[in-house]
Amino acid sequence: MNRPHNFSAGPCILPLEVFEKASQSVIDLDLSGLSILEISHRSPAFVKIMERAQDLALSLTGLQNKGYKALFLQGGASLQFLMTAYNLLEKKAAYLDTGTWSTKAIKEAKLFGEIEVIASSKDKNYNYIPKDYKVTENFDYVHCTSNNTIFGTQIKHFPSTSSPLVCDMSSDIFSREIDFSAFDLIYAGAQKNMGPAGATLVLVKESILGKVTRQIPSMLDYQTMIKKDSMFNTPPVFSVYVSMLNLEWLERNGGIKAIEEKNKVKAEMIYTEIDRNPLFKGFAEVEDRSMMNATFNLTDDKLKSKFDDLAQKHQLNGINGHRSVGGYRASMYNALPLESVEALVNSMKTLEKIA
Amino acid sequence: MNRPHNFSAGPCILPLEVFEKASQSVIDLDLSGLSILEISHRSPAFVKIMERAQDLALSLTGLQNKGYKALFLQGGASLQFLMTAYNLLEKKAAYLDTGTWSTKAIKEAKLFGEIEVIASSKDKNYNYIPKDYKVTENFDYVHCTSNNTIFGTQIKHFPSTSSPLVCDMSSDIFSREIDFSAFDLIYAGAQKNMGPAGATLVLVKESILGKVTRQIPSMLDYQTMIKKDSMFNTPPVFSVYVSMLNLEWLERNGGIKAIEEKNKVKAEMIYTEIDRNPLFKGFAEVEDRSMMNATFNLTDDKLKSKFDDLAQKHQLNGINGHRSVGGYRASMYNALPLESVEALVNSMKTLEKIA
Numbered sequence: 001m002n003r004p005h006n007f008s009a010g011p012c013i014l015p016l017e018v019f020e021k022a023s024q025s026v027i028d029l030d031l032s033g034l035s036i037l038e039i040s041h042r043s044p045a046f047v048k049i050m051e052r053a054q055d056l057a058l059s060l061t062g063l064q065n066k067g068y069k070a071l072f073l074q075g076g077a078s079l080q081f082l083m084t085a086y087n088l089l090e091k092k093a094a095y096l097d098t099g100t101w102s103t104k105a106i107k108e109a110k111l112f113g114e115i116e117v118i119a120s121s122k123d124k125n126y127n128y129i130p131k132d133y134k135v136t137e138n139f140d141y142v143h144c145t146s147n148n149t150i151f152g153t154q155i156k157h158f159p160s161t162s163s164p165l166v167c168d169m170s171s172d173i174f175s176r177e178i179d180f181s182a183f184d185l186i187y188a189g190a191q192k193n194m195g196p197a198g199a200t201l202v203l204v205k206e207s208i209l210g211k212v213t214r215q216i217p218s219m220l221d222y223q224t225m226i227k228k229d230s231m232f233n234t235p236p237v238f239s240v241y242v243s244m245l246n247l248e249w250l251e252r253n254g255g256i257k258a259i260e261e262k263n264k265v266k267a268e269m270i271y272t273e274i275d276r277n278p279l280f281k282g283f284a285e286v287e288d289r290s291m292m293n294a295t296f297n298l299t300d301d302k303l304k305s306k307f308d309d310l311a312q313k314h315q316l317n318g319i320n321g322h323r324s325v326g327g328y329r330a331s332m333y334n335a336l337p338l339e340s341v342e343a344l345v346n347s348m349k350t351l352e353k354i355a
Numbered sequence: 356m357n358r359p360h361n362f363s364a365g366p367c368i369l370p371l372e373v374f375e376k377a378s379q380s381v382i383d384l385d386l387s388g389l390s391i392l393e394i395s396h397r398s399p400a401f402v403k404i405m406e407r408a409q410d411l412a413l414s415l416t417g418l419q420n421k422g423y424k425a426l427f428l429q430g431g432a433s434l435q436f437l438m439t440a441y442n443l444l445e446k447k448a449a450y451l452d453t454g455t456w457s458t459k460a461i462k463e464a465k466l467f468g469e470i471e472v473i474a475s476s477k478d479k480n481y482n483y484i485p486k487d488y489k490v491t492e493n494f495d496y497v498h499c500t501s502n503n504t505i506f507g508t509q510i511k512h513f514p515s516t517s518s519p520l521v522c523d524m525s526s527d528i529f530s531r532e533i534d535f536s537a538f539d540l541i542y543a544g545a546q547k548n549m550g551p552a553g554a555t556l557v558l559v560k561e562s563i564l565g566k567v568t569r570q571i572p573s574m575l576d577y578q579t580m581i582k583k584d585s586m587f588n589t590p591p592v593f594s595v596y597v598s599m600l601n602l603e604w605l606e607r608n609g610g611i612k613a614i615e616e617k618n619k620v621k622a623e624m625i626y627t628e629i630d631r632n633p634l635f636k637g638f639a640e641v642e643d644r645s646m647m648n649a650t651f652n653l654t655d656d657k658l659k660s661k662f663d664d665l666a667q668k669h670q671l672n673g674i675n676g677h678r679s680v681g682g683y684r685a686s687m688y689n690a691l692p693l694e695s696v697e698a699l700v701n702s703m704k705t706l707e708k709i710a
Binding site for chain 2: 026
C-alpha cells in the first residue's frame, strides 16, 4: 500500500510496525483469542502492559530509581494545565509564556493562585524563545513548554531555578536527549512521539507532592493516581497499549540518543532548504527553531495554489500551517521517515523551477 | 479462530465485526492510506466521525431535537463524579446510594457542596434498590446510578423529582428502552455497551448549565465542551471512532428496542438456572436484578475449584465475582452472544451432575 507522507502536527505518524501489531491485537492480543479492546484492565495481561509502559517511560528518560513515578492518565495536556496548579499551587507560580499552550496553561492556573509571567515572546507572535530573564524568587513551581508546535520554536536552555520545575513536553518528549532529572514534573499528551490520542504521560517526583492545603478531587490528585498505579479507574487501555508498543520500538532502535540523530538530519534537511530557497522564509528565529515542527511561509503568497498542487500530487499530508502563523508547517516526529522530508524538499525545489 | 466466551465486567466484549473494522482502520482508514491513529482530529475525516458518533448517541436514545447535546469526553465516569458537582452543585444535591460507584460519586461531590443521601441499600451490602423514599425538597440535582455492576442490581423505576435528574448509566446505557428525556444529564464511560475504554459519553440538557457561581476550569466545564463540540483539545480519537462503529452496529441491528429483547432472553436464561440449580443462589434481590450483570454464589464453597475447572475448560472468561460480593458474576452486555450464556448455563448444569 502506498502511504501518504504524514506531516500532521498531532495526532501524528507512528511507526508502521506499531500500527501492524496494534491492528492485530484489536482482533487477538498475543494469541489470547481476545481483543485488546475487550479485556479487563485488571487482567494480568493488561497490568503487565501498564507496568511495561511505565518502566519504558522511566528508563528511556533515565529517570528510573530517582524518586519519579510514571503515570498514564487521561485528558491530555489540557487537563494537566489545571492538575499541576490544583496539586502544586499554594501561593504563587511562575510561567514562561512561549505560545498558545503556555497561554492556556496560565489561564487555567490563575484559578488556583497568583501567576507571574516571568517572560513572554508574545511581542513577536511567539517566533522566539525569551532568554533575558532570571528566576530569583521562590515560587511554588516554574512552568515552561519545551516545544511550541504552532510557532515552531523549541527551548534549548531551560529555566534555571531552585523552585520545582514543571514542563509541558507534549510535542517533543522522547525526541532529544536532555537532562530529564532537572524537572520535577513533566507531562505530555501521547499523540506526538508516544502513542495515539487518549493517554497522557506524567513523570513526577513524588517528593514535590502533598504540599498544598486545598482538598483535591480524587481524579485530579497525583497522589491518588500514584497510589493506584494509574488505575484508580479504568485507564485508556488501547492508548496505553499502543504507547507501550511505540516506546518498545524506540528502545529497540537505540532509544532517544539514536532517534535524536535521525531527527537532527531531518530538521537540517528542511531548514537548509527553507534558508536556501528564495521562495520560502522560516517563521521562527533560527536559534530557537524546533526540531519537531518547521514553520515556514511563501515569500510570495501568489504561489500558494501552485505549491498546494505539488503537495497534493506528492501526497504531502498535513503541511498547512496553523491559522496563527499561516503558511506551512512540517511536523517531523520520531516516526516520520527521512524520505518524507526529502519528498517535501523536492516539492519546494520543484516550485522554484516552475514558479 | 476460537474466541473465549467473554463475560468481563468492562472493558468488555464488543461485536466481532466492530473489532474487524477497527483493526483494518488502524492500518488504513477508509482507503485513505492513513491509520485512524495518525490523522488530525481537525481533519474532515475525523470531524465526520465525531459528528456521526454524537448523532447516533442522540438518535438511539431519542434525544434529538430536545435541547440535549452529546459530548465525547475523557476520564471515565469517575471524572464525571466531580464534573457534575463542579458544574451543577451550588448548595445541595441529593444522591441515591446503590453501591460502590454511587458512594464514590458522593465522596467527590462533597467537595463542592452539601450532599443529602436520600436512600441507601448499604445495610444489605447493596443487594437491592431502595424504593421507600420521596424527593420532596428542591435540590440542585438528584443523582442516581442506573445499574450496579458489582452487586448486580438495576434501577427499574427512577427517582421522581422536579429537580434536575442526573444519572450514571455507564453499565447499561443503550441496553434497554427507558425514557431518556426524563434525565437532564446522563453520563457513561464507554467501556461497556458503547466502545473501548478512553471515552466518556455525556448527554446533557443545555438549559441546566451556567447556573453555579464558581469559576470552572475549561476542561471541566460542560459549556466549554459544548462550545467546542467535544474538541476543546484533542479528543480520544480511536475510542470515539470505535464507539461510532459500535453504535452503527446497534442501529443496523434494530437499535435499543431490538437489543433489549435479546438482553432479556439472555438474562432470563441465566437467572432461571440460578434459581433452578440447587448449587447456586443469586446475590441480588429478584425484583432488582440487573439485565447486564448477574451475580451469584455457590451454595457450597467447596465446589469452587470444580466449577472453576469447568469454567476454564469451556473458556468462560471473566466470571469471577468482585471481591465485595465474592462468587461469580456474568456480565452480559449487548455484544455477548446467547451461545455464551448457554455455555455458562451448561457448565452450571454439568457441575450439578458431577458434584
